[in-house]
Amino acid sequence: MAPTAALHLGAGLALKPQHFNEARDCRDSGLWFEVHPENYLVDGGPRLHWLEVIRAHHPVALHGVSLSLAGEDPPDAAHLQRLAALVRRLQPALVSEHLAWSRTGSHYLPDLLPFQRSTAALQRVARHVAQVQDRLQRPIAIENPSHYLPDAFGDWHHSWDEVDFLAELVQRTGCQLLLDVNNVQVSAHNLGFSANAYIDRFPGHAVAEIHVAGHSSDPLLGAGLLIDSHDAPVAPAVWALLNRFVARHGPRPVLLERDGNVPAFDTLRQESSTAADILAHHAVALPLEVTP
Amino acid sequence: MSVNTPLHALAQAIWSEAPADEAPAITRHPAFAVYRNTVLKGCVDALQANYPAVARLVGDDWFQSAATLYARAHPPVDGRLVLYGADFADFLARMEATHQLPYLAPVARLDRMWTLSHVAADAPPALPQHITSLPAEALATLKLAPHPAAQWAWFDGIPARTLWCSNRSDAHPEADPQPPGDLVWRGEGALLTRPALQVQWAPASLGSICFLDACAQGAPLLDAAQAASEAEPGLDLAQLMAQLLDAGALQVPN
Numbered sequence: 001m002a003p004t005a006a007l008h009l010g011a012g013l014a015l016k017p018q019h020f021n022e023a024r025d026c027r028d029s030g031l032w033f034e035v036h037p038e039n040y041l042v043d044g045g046p047r048l049h050w051l052e053v054i055r056a057h058h059p060v061a062l063h064g065v066s067l068s069l070a071g072e073d074p075p076d077a078a079h080l081q082r083l084a085a086l087v088r089r090l091q092p093a094l095v096s097e098h099l100a101w102s103r104t105g106s107h108y109l110p111d112l113l114p115f116q117r118s119t120a121a122l123q124r125v126a127r128h129v130a131q132v133q134d135r136l137q138r139p140i141a142i143e144n145p146s147h148y149l150p151d152a153f154g155d156w157h158h159s160w161d162e163v164d165f166l167a168e169l170v171q172r173t174g175c176q177l178l179l180d181v182n183n184v185q186v187s188a189h190n191l192g193f194s195a196n197a198y199i200d201r202f203p204g205h206a207v208a209e210i211h212v213a214g215h216s217s218d219p220l221l222g223a224g225l226l227i228d229s230h231d232a233p234v235a236p237a238v239w240a241l242l243n244r245f246v247a248r249h250g251p252r253p254v255l256l257e258r259d260g261n262v263p264a265f266d267t268l269r270q271e272s273s274t275a276a277d278i279l280a281h282h283a284v285a286l287p288l289e290v291t292p
Numbered sequence: 293m294s295v296n297t298p299l300h301a302l303a304q305a306i307w308s309e310a311p312a313d314e315a316p317a318i319t320r321h322p323a324f325a326v327y328r329n330t331v332l333k334g335c336v337d338a339l340q341a342n343y344p345a346v347a348r349l350v351g352d353d354w355f356q357s358a359a360t361l362y363a364r365a366h367p368p369v370d371g372r373l374v375l376y377g378a379d380f381a382d383f384l385a386r387m388e389a390t391h392q393l394p395y396l397a398p399v400a401r402l403d404r405m406w407t408l409s410h411v412a413a414d415a416p417p418a419l420p421q422h423i424t425s426l427p428a429e430a431l432a433t434l435k436l437a438p439h440p441a442a443q444w445a446w447f448d449g450i451p452a453r454t455l456w457c458s459n460r461s462d463a464h465p466e467a468d469p470q471p472p473g474d475l476v477w478r479g480e481g482a483l484l485t486r487p488a489l490q491v492q493w494a495p496a497s498l499g500s501i502c503f504l505d506a507c508a509q510g511a512p513l514l515d516a517a518q519a520a521s522e523a524e525p526g527l528d529l530a531q532l533m534a535q536l537l538d539a540g541a542l543q544v545p546n
Contacts (some may be wrong), residue, residue: 038371044414045441046489066371072297079371104303108368110334111327113306115299148326154317190323218326225323 009059009093009209009253011276013268016258020050022265024057030276032059032093034255038066041082051090061094061209061255062087063178066108069128069142070115071101080135087136094209094253096141096178097132099125099166112145117160126172133173141176141208142169146228147187167203176208181241182234182257186215186226199241204249212238212275213257231260233271243278251279306331307364335363338373343380343403345459346396358387374411380404398452399459402482405443406460409484409491412441417487417540423533426545432514434545436507441486442541446501451475453482453495487540494539499524500532504541 010030015023023033033054040051054060064083067075087095100112115121133139144162151158160168166177179202188195214232218225234256242254254275258268298316305311305319306328318324339359340347347355362383368376381400390396417439426434438444447453454475481496483504496504502523506516521527536542 039374041372042374042411043440045409045411045486047411049489072299076371101299103371104297104300106369107303108371109303109306109331110338110368110373111330113299113302113327148323149318149321150323153321156316156318218323220325221322225326227326 009061010251010279011272012059012061012253012255013272014063014255014257014259015054015060016262016265017050018262019265019268020054024053026265026269028269028276030279032061032253032255034061034063034094034257036065037062037083037086038064041079041086055090059093060090061096061253062090062092063143063255064095064097065112066102066110067097067128067132068101068103068108069097069132070099070113070121070125071103071128072124073103073105075128075131075135076103080132084135087138094141095136095138096143096176096209098143098145099162099169100145114145114147114149116156117158117162117165119159122160122165122168122172126169129169129173129175133175139174139176139208141178142166143178143180143211144183145187146180146183147191148225148227151191163198163201163203167206170203170206175206177203177206178209178211179207179245179252180211180213181245182211182213182215182238183228184241185235185238186228189226190224195237195241196244199245200248202245204245207245207249207252210242210245210252210254211257212242212254214238229260230257234274239274239278242275243282246278246282251283254279307367309364332360332363334373335368335376336360338368338376339363339380342374342377342407343400344461345403345456346380346384346400348459348461349396349399349455350393358384358389361387374407377404395450395452395455398447398450399456401445401447402452402456402484405445405482405484406491406493409441409443409486412486415440416544417485418537418542418544420534420537422544423537432512434513435510436513436516436545437543438504438508439485439541439543441484441491442504442539443484444482444496444501444504444541446479446481446496446498448479449477451477451480453480453493456482457493483536483539483541485539485541492539494535497524497527497532499527500536503532504536507542 009032012032012034015033015035040047042048098112101115102109102111102113169175184195184198188198212234213230214234215226216229216232217223218227256272301316305315311319336356336359362380366379381397381404384390384400385397481498481501482493483496484491484493499520503516503520506519517529
């Protein structure tokens, strides 16, 4: 399934409530916005109203953090129902989630937690992705997570490589992929693999969206452990990974994430113009893969 | 719910202060702390965002220790963290450390009422003409429902509303002008509504709180008015109706 629906999306920004007015009024070409749907799954009031105002002026993507697709339990039915209602209401350009878990039984853990990539885990994630796609009546894009734990430690080990796991997930479910190049950089640094090799092996045809963000060193463990903190500008190495992927596969919607030390809207716009430049450069060099 | 699965073991190690002897080896890897810290910080930050007046009253250090205790005892049961902390006011009331701070749980309750008003369903508020256009004989049996975004409470013996609004950075002094310096230790009521998509609040008398309680239970106007007058002898019902309609506290009658 080619990600054709999103070809009009250029460099987008994670939408921050304090930037609502500027976001609504900005007319930058290719601009779009992404939100965590969890913050908008409410019955009514100002949050939904504002999101609809933004949607009236810009494409909007929903980037979920709590479906717990790699969890042992099926997706929370009530949550999925609310998400489906928001998708119907907003008609988002993209819907995405993470290759991670965040719930056991009725308890939510507000993080994107790691699991051992086994064949059983692949079957479980594929089942959950299919359930979500059936309920939403559209494909969702699955994001590669940041890793902090080694591939093998005691009885902890992965029987599947992450890129192979994601490629197989695409095969089995028809899902799309969200390539977070900052997560690739963070994980490659922490686990000692080649970020370039990971990017080169990534199934480019399935990538519907790319994330860029800043990272920082762990406050206790230091520069040996990078944290996907979203609280700093995008590192040069991360821009280089974006360029590497786009040079190979052509432009895709790129989203700049920022959650901590959030600067002014114009500063974020300026930063995301690097992504717009990379997309424009390769749009000229390489014809679009698919024309709707 | 099975509790012996691999992910349950990881979750237990995240929620517990120190991993148990039988916890998986990976939970003792130094980098596993990243997950434990992120999960707890996510819960504490959500509580701080949802209970800003409590946090301002007790200070960051005290708040964060109380929030950490709460998070371990009451993990989120919903992916929507704006709703996290439904039992936080009760939890504070039960804490031994708050026995000298009897106003803390009521202030937490008002923070929660703000959140519930903020996320409530949209509905057109009743206007004066919705009531005045009705024939006189219909008024006694008319059932008025509170607006979905209306929240109201009476705090016996505690000036909770005054304390709360002087610790909300989004307070509008003109709406509730009592200066904090003049704190009088007596009961107070609060009515929160959301006209024009913004939560606002005002003082509410015991009679108006009883009136809204009766309306919420489906009582007809005559019974609700009687309940209000019994709670507050001498209550001016016409003025009460005008206040409630002006605040957008009622729904358009069917």
